[in-house]
Amino acid sequence: MSTEAGPAVIAALREDIDRLLAAEPDVRVDAYDSVHQMRVATRRLRSVLRSYRKLFVKDEAAATEAELKWLADLLGVARDAEVRAERFADLLATFDEVPAEVTDALVGASRQAYATAHAAVLTALDGERYHRLVEVLTTWRTDPPLAAARATKDATTVFAQILRRDRTRLRELVFAEPTATPADRVELLHDIRKGAKRLRYCCEAAAATLGSDAHDLGARAKRLQSVLGDHRDAVESREAILAVGTGAHGPTATLYELLADTEEAAAGQALARYPSAAAFISS
Secondary structure, eight states, rough: OBBHHHHHHHHHHHHHHHHHHHHHHHHHHTTHHHHHHHHHHHHHHHHHHTTTTGBBBBHHHHHHHHHHHHHHHHHHHHHHHHHHHHHHHHTTTTSSSSSSHHHIIIIIIIHHHHHHHHHHHHHHTSSSSHHHHHHHHHHHHHHOOHHHHHHHHHHHHHHHHHHHHHHHHHHHHHHHHHGOOOOHHHHHHHHHHHHHHHHHHHHHHHHHHHHHHHHHHHHHHHHHHHHHHHHHHHHHHHHHHHHHHHHHHHHHHHHHHHHHHHHHHHHOOOOOOOOHHHHHGGO
């Protein structure tokens, strides 16, 4: 017996909505990794709305997606600062006799940026805008605004079409990468990473309907996302180190240069894994 697309997409939405709402109490008490978990749930929801957009009433879905973007961006400021602090701490731990001023400028400043951003998140969670979003998402758990004509179609057929579309979009980006100029390549790789993430979330939402095919494709997309995420983190870390180190002199300047060189090497190592990670998209 076939399943309609509407109930299938509702089940996928409900899982991510529950993850988002469950993460809120942990974010409020600043539990470890809680901002990351809430951000991922928010991004997953937004990605599902974008990939499966034709299953929803256009204006209502667009409005909810915009609110999810607002929340994801807010959480992203805190998460990015958290990641930088952890990365800088791990990086400095590989060097002997790091001056306190360097630790403060990299790790300390990032931790302070996280604290400020986390406070902004808490203010938002107490605000009317977030409360309205929670009300909408609570309704969407069981009764989202479905586009009746599409929602009553066979889920296997509809979901397979959606996966093919997201895979084609990612393939076009991957095929464009070899001809990109050096100046454009870093941003194109970032776009490929975002495309891989969208395909991954699309596959995970479809896994209950399409089974192993969606699961396997999602796993490959996740690997590509991870490889390019490592590359992006190293690139951004290097840029931040160079910016902080501007004006430094003597041994301190040398240390900043060594730190930047280390991150440049890490970016290169991640990029070396890119061809094999992206190979599936051509098959």
